[in-house]
Amino acid sequence: MGTLTVEGADFGYGDGDPVLSGVTLTARAGEVLAVTGTSGAGKTTLLNAMAGLLSPRVGTVAVDGTALTGRDHAVSLDVVLIPQDNGLAAILTAAENVSVAVIATGGTPADARRRTAEWLEALGLSGQANQLIDELSGGQQQRAALARGLALHGDIVLADEVTSELDAANRQRVLDLLRAEAARGATVVFATHDPEAAAACDRELHLADGVATWPRP
Template identity: 80%
Template sequence: MTTLTVETAEFAYGGGEPVLRGVTVTARAGELLAVTGTSGAGKTTLLSAMAGLLAPRTGTVGVDGAPLGDRDRAVARGVVLIPQENGLAAILTAAENIAVAVIATGGTPADARRRTAESLEALGLSGQAGQLIDELSGGQQQRTAIARGLALRAEVLLADEVTSELDAANRQKVLDLLRAEADRGAAVVLATHDPDTAAACDRELHLADGTATWVRNPGSA
């Protein structure tokens, strides 16, 4: 089972001041890890680094003891990011967005059809499969992005504020699906500003003033 570890890492953009300093955290298989903090605290920065999109200025980011590398290497290691801004292609339908991603990561056309149908059904979007992204509401777009993430069968699933536009029923549905991913053996990291969502996770890392502090970390030494 895969673990992703950030060790005494500092993150910054270009030559700017550090966004985060001295961060150490391990995303463990079979668990939900909440990353909390106000807007601008660095939640997206940390998940971007875990996804291979941002290299640490100092420290390390690794998977199972090996350097994570860039985004291509992270994808090859099964690291899936569901971005805050959904990242969907507006010229494709909901189903096409998911199927293309499955095929791009090595799935067969048959895999793509099956996983697309299953993930859309799980999010209550079977009826929107053939709609273009621009024809969907904000909440439906967010659920489509989640469905795409689930269809990729991640080893490490990074979900950035994926419940922000959802009502209570759909938020609980998403949390149940993320829990199912952890039960399958994935390491799930969920960035959120919602206390109830964070409380549903196994551990909580809080970001503030450029540093990371454990709110809940059961099983730590």
């Protein structure tokens, strides 16, 4: 599956100072890479760049040696982003959010039904499948977004602060599912400010003051 590389890259918005400078990393299939740092350190910026939503000012972001040219290109390379803000459609139910995403990425209606049921159950949401997103708690919405992202079976899975609203039991459930994604051969990048969650990952990249360092390379 996909190897994700960032080489000598600076990231920023508009004409402002770069949020991150000189970032170099390789995320490999079969591993879970934690990206840590305080709020505002640039974790979401880095994951957005890995997802093709933000182009580097200098340097490259590439999948298997192919430089990303935008979000559509990243999607075509099976890069799945589970965003911090969940990105769920409020007018749809939890199940519909998952099914629509599966169909939009080429799945059949039968695929969508099967994967929706499988992943809502895996995340403890079978009982909320037919509830509208606005009827769910923050933690349930977070798990619904995870179900939608994991149902896409991405080669690269980018999970941005996906345990921030979860209790200990559900946090462990999510960590186990991310580990299972890596075990099937996916490349998993998990942005978190939770030291215990980061410790459960294979390696850790830490962001502070615009610079990336490796507490656990």
